[in-house]
Amino acid sequence: MAILSIRIIGDPVLRTVADPVTEFGPELAKLVADMMDTMEDVEGAGLAAPQIGVSQRLFTYRIGGVEGHIINPVLENSDDYQPDEVEGCLSIPGLGFPVRRYRATKATGVDLHGNPVSVEAEGMLARCFQHETDHLDGILYTDRLEGEDRKAALRAIRNANYHAVTEKTTAKRASSVGSSFGGGSFGIPE
Numbered sequence: 001m002a003i004l005s006i007r008i009i010g011d012p013v014l015r016t017v018a019d020p021v022t023e024f025g026p027e028l029a030k031l032v033a034d035m036m037d038t039m040e041d042v043e044g045a046g047l048a049a050p051q052i053g054v055s056q057r058l059f060t061y062r063i064g065g066v067e068g069h070i071i072n073p074v075l076e077n078s079d080d081y082q083p084d085e086v087e088g089c090l091s092i093p094g095l096g097f098p099v100r101r102y103r104a105t106k107a108t109g110v111d112l113h114g115n116p117v118s119v120e121a122e123g124m125l126a127r128c129f130q131h132e133t134d135h136l137d138g139i140l141y142t143d144r145l146e147g148e149d150r151k152a153a154l155r156a157i158r159n160a161n162y163h164a165v166t167e168k169t170t171a172k173r174a175s176s177v178g179s180s181f182g183g184g185s186f187g188i189p190e
Contacts, residue, residue, distance in 0.1 A: 004038045004052040009092045013050050018057045018136040021071045024114045032069050032112045035060045046128040048135030051091050059132035063125045070117055073109040075133055077102035087141050095156055097149045099141050101127045
């Protein structure tokens, strides 16, 4: 399998609503395997296809020993929220801010063979599903910030030298920027 380059904020694919997956076969199976390998390489908790430049509705995840992928996900969120937790993103390296997310979610979709998938999640896994589905809708976690956190995030993004980050290999970026977070990652250094 291959370790893929992760797209960094500023890449238009991260702001585009991803297309539904309609073709299932060896190419999709390879994409899922490569995404899992890439996510493992950067010690990520989740990875959405747009983050590796593929505008398709697919994400992989690995949190607390639970791992998998969901294609064409649809989320049913609880009405209540979990406590705000610091979140980051592999596509916005080095930043982390508290984000409001629903307490629980049920993610439905299909696997790489087109078989139905349904995963009920709470806590960090629910947070991951919401974060990755946002990517499929062209939304970054920083879009969900408000007030001083939003101002600080936008200022940090403006001042960041992401060009230097994109020139590194994926593995080197993971070790230099960091990406581990509570048994999984959204791109926040430990």
